[in-house]
Amino acid sequence: MTGRSTVPGGHAASPVPGQFTLVLHSHLPWLAHHGRWPVGEEWLYQSWAASYLPVVEVLRTLAAEGRSHLLSLGITPVLAAQLDDPHCLAGMHHWLGNWQLRADEAAMAGNVALGRHEHRLAAAALAEFERHWRHGAAPVWRTLIDAETIELLGGPLAHPFQPLLDPRLRQFQLVEGLADARHRWGRTPTGIWAPECGYTPGMEVGYAAAGVTHFMVDGPALRGDTTLGRPVRDSDVVAFGRDLQVSYRVWSPKSGYPGHGAYRDFHHYDHATGLKPARVTGKTVAGPDKAPYDPELAAAAVARDVDDFVRTVRERLISESERIGRPALVVAAFDTELFGHWWHEGPQWLAQVLRALPEAGVTVGTLADARTRGYLGEPVPLADSSWGSGKDWRVWAGEQVRDLVELNDDIVRLSLDTVDKMRAAQGGAPGLRDRVADQLLREAILTVSSDWAFMVSKDSAAGYARDRAHRHAHAVREIATAVGAGQLAKARQLAAGWGAADGLFPGVDARRLTSAGSVPSATGAVSAAAPGPGSAIAGHGPGPADPGSAAEGLA
Numbered sequence: 001m002t003g004r005s006t007v008p009g010g011h012a013a014s015p016v017p018g019q020f021t022l023v024l025h026s027h028l029p030w031l032a033h034h035g036r037w038p039v040g041e042e043w044l045y046q047s048w049a050a051s052y053l054p055v056v057e058v059l060r061t062l063a064a065e066g067r068s069h070l071l072s073l074g075i076t077p078v079l080a081a082q083l084d085d086p087h088c089l090a091g092m093h094h095w096l097g098n099w100q101l102r103a104d105e106a107a108m109a110g111n112v113a114l115g116r117h118e119h120r121l122a123a124a125a126l127a128e129f130e131r132h133w134r135h136g137a138a139p140v141w142r143t144l145i146d147a148e149t150i151e152l153l154g155g156p157l158a159h160p161f162q163p164l165l166d167p168r169l170r171q172f173q174l175v176e177g178l179a180d181a182r183h184r185w186g187r188t189p190t191g192i193w194a195p196e197c198g199y200t201p202g203m204e205v206g207y208a209a210a211g212v213t214h215f216m217v218d219g220p221a222l223r224g225d226t227t228l229g230r231p232v233r234d235s236d237v238v239a240f241g242r243d244l245q246v247s248y249r250v251w252s253p254k255s256g257y258p259g260h261g262a263y264r265d266f267h268h269y270d271h272a273t274g275l276k277p278a279r280v281t282g283k284t285v286a287g288p289d290k291a292p293y294d295p296e297l298a299a300a301a302v303a304r305d306v307d308d309f310v311r312t313v314r315e316r317l318i319s320e321s322e323r324i325g326r327p328a329l330v331v332a333a334f335d336t337e338l339f340g341h342w343w344h345e346g347p348q349w350l351a352q353v354l355r356a357l358p359e360a361g362v363t364v365g366t367l368a369d370a371r372t373r374g375y376l377g378e379p380v381p382l383a384d385s386s387w388g389s390g391k392d393w394r395v396w397a398g399e400q401v402r403d404l405v406e407l408n409d410d411i412v413r414l415s416l417d418t419v420d421k422m423r424a425a426q427g428g429a430p431g432l433r434d435r436v437a438d439q440l441l442r443e444a445i446l447t448v449s450s451d452w453a454f455m456v457s458k459d460s461a462a463g464y465a466r467d468r469a470h471r472h473a474h475a476v477r478e479i480a481t482a483v484g485a486g487q488l489a490k491a492r493q494l495a496a497g498w499g500a501a502d503g504l505f506p507g508v509d510a511r512r513l514t515s516a517g518s519v520p521s522a523t524g525a526v527s528a529a530a531p532g533p534g535s536a537i538a539g540h541g542p543g544p545a546d547p548g549s550a551a552e553g554l555a
Contacts, residue, residue, distance in 0.1 A: 074153035074193035083137035151366035154189030163200035218387035228377035437510035439495035
């Protein structure tokens with residue numbers, strides 16, 4: 001890097017030991033053809049416009065400055081599928097144009113400052129989309145991957161909570177998810193963001209068999225000692241833990257930068273245009289009483305929070321390196337959707353932080369860099385864990401979602417049994433591809449998405465989540481019933497009909513599902529874990545520390 005090395009406040013910086021790694025997890029469930037507002041495709045388009053477009057622009061700009069190995073970026077296959085889907089691409093283009101019109105409406109209605117600000121953002125987003133994204137996101141991500149701007153993290157197809165999933169379907173989703181990444185980007189990820197950071201002993205065996213060398217867990221899974229990656233049990237697969245002391249400076253259930261009074265308020269809308277006209281203002285200020293958004297005030301807050309974060313990372317690296325007697329690793333990890341969708345100013349903060357850290361003497365690298373550079377400690381007997389409330393499994397296996405756990409078990413069992421019977425009817429040989437079997441697996445995979453249980457547990461669009469789970473479960477039952485009755489023509493017709501709405505992952509091929517008893521895993525049957533020790537901390541997608549509203553909890 002070029003330029004004078006400084007720390008916040010303008011003083012000359014000396015290099016600090018260790019490495020800082022930023023990890024972003026990009027994920028939305030399959031939303032195409034499943035509603036628009038208030039939950040559905042609108043959620044996809046909002047996140048695309050507010051997060052994915054500006055975050056990529058930040059990374060592209062930094063890459064043009066000669067910077068590389070900036071962060072580890074997880075993109076779930078189910079999100080990647082939507083960002084490449086023709087229906088979603090057309091819908092996004094329309095949405096961006098509509099955003100620009102809504103900005104003009106706000107200006108004509110008298111809110112000139114808001115209208116001008118939003119018009120500038122919408123026009124820039126529309127130009128960016130038409131220039132780089134119009135024919136799919138795969139080339140956008142691939143450019144960053146090939147330039148080594150980022151390390152790509154992969155994952156299972158549709159973001160299941162893996163510890164609760166039948167080992168056969170778990171391994172199928174993982175292997176197919178990695179293959180999907182290679183198909184889109186020409187690279188097979190060796191690192192993954194395990195959905196919800198969920199883990200149960202034995203999963204590392206399946207990871208190793210799939211070629212995964214490292215994955216993310218939350219800090220408490222490593223008993224808070226996240227300063228080194230840890231090989232898991234008897235494997236060479238490394239678990240990297242999120243440093244909560246650093247991560248929570250930005251994003252926590254109770255505090256963090258997005259709650260500052262100068263930042264744009266996420267929750268308060270101008271209902272005529274759907275735009276967000278206010279700044280946070282104060283913790284006890286009601287929505288209608290919030291002050292108008294002021295970009296200049298927000299920019300000053302960004303600069304202050306960049307300084308605070310850089311100072312925090314420096315101090316943490318120095319103190320942890322002294323504590324363990326060797327250079328330490330600090331990993332901060334967040335949902336990508338925080339940057340822009342939840343926190344309007346997040347992309348500005350991200351760009352400034354990634355410039356400021358090296359200038360302050362901090363070595364920035366990816367998880368793969370940390371593994372290569374030897375930031376590894378002793379093996380750890382990793383136990384059941386997640387990054388959800390309590391750091392256990394209660395969000396996805398608690399009493400509030402017991403019905404969904406039972407539904408998932410029934411549907412997975414039915415789909416696998418039906419595919420096995422179809423295979424046996426063909427004499428056990430692979431035979432020709434069977435679109436009915438493919439769609440059975442596709443619908444089962446959508447049924448067990450971790451998002452549905454999360455949304456129910458957090459009471460965030462719970463009705464939509466239950467409807468989605470049961471809709472996909474109904475598809476499995478309907479197709480399986482026709483197969484069981486020998487009505488193969490009807491089964492083909494049903495599979496084709498469901499495939500019109502749920503045709504994601506056209507490469508899903510049921511012939512690649514392993515036979516019962518042949519999964520390369522030491523897990524055996526899995527069961528719901530009792531809530532374990534740990535703080536009651538919100539997990540995937542907690543809302544910002546909004547001073548006036550409850551978190552939406554969808555991103």
